[in-house]
Amino acid sequence: MIGLIQHVLLNLLDDSGVPGARAEVLRRVGLPEDTRFRLDTDYDDAQADALLDQACAVLHLTRDQAFEAYASAFVADSRERFPTFYAMSADSRAFLARQAAIHNVMASGLRDPERRRQINDKFHITPLDNGDLQVAYDSPRRWCGLYLALAREVARFYGDRLEITVAQCRQRGDGSCLFHLHWPELPTPQQ
Numbered sequence: 001m002i003g004l005i006q007h008v009l010l011n012l013l014d015d016s017g018v019p020g021a022r023a024e025v026l027r028r029v030g031l032p033e034d035t036r037f038r039l040d041t042d043y044d045d046a047q048a049d050a051l052l053d054q055a056c057a058v059l060h061l062t063r064d065q066a067f068e069a070y071a072s073a074f075v076a077d078s079r080e081r082f083p084t085f086y087a088m089s090a091d092s093r094a095f096l097a098r099q100a101a102i103h104n105v106m107a108s109g110l111r112d113p114e115r116r117r118q119i120n121d122k123f124h125i126t127p128l129d130n131g132d133l134q135v136a137y138d139s140p141r142r143w144c145g146l147y148l149a150l151a152r153e154v155a156r157f158y159g160d161r162l163e164i165t166v167a168q169c170r171q172r173g174d175g176s177c178l179f180h181l182h183w184p185e186l187p188t189p190q191q
Helices: 003-014 021-029 045-059 063-081 083-087 092-097 099-107 113-120 144-158
Strands: 123-127 133-137 163-168 177-182
């Protein structure tokens, strides 16, 4: 997993108001207290799972609650770090339609071509004729709740009403996740 995810998670722990949350999570995962994650480096996925699980335990959050808090922190961080991604989009539909490409830009610097391919293959977004988006998410990490929380947070940032239908989900035993994103108040884009 690209280090940006862990970086934002550690910052969320710092901002949680729980004294020593970062240090405790890192201790539980077996990492030094001064651990920092590079934004452009690929880290062990199992370690990211452990960081999330321990963050949930220390903050007394469910995974879904952690994903919601994380989404808010991530959008705030990425707006400062990557303002062009937001400026390029007039609304959340335009932003989320580019999300797979943005995600893949983060993996472009990885040296291992197999890891780069795995990250690039995680998301496929298909625009539908009515302006909706179909999102295929395929990851063994089962962090689909993070994608959904991020989509909702991006919609909030743009002031858009977003309806999400979960057609398939690994959490329910499906082989992959498939989401349908609908904006009832946005006009259908011109073809």
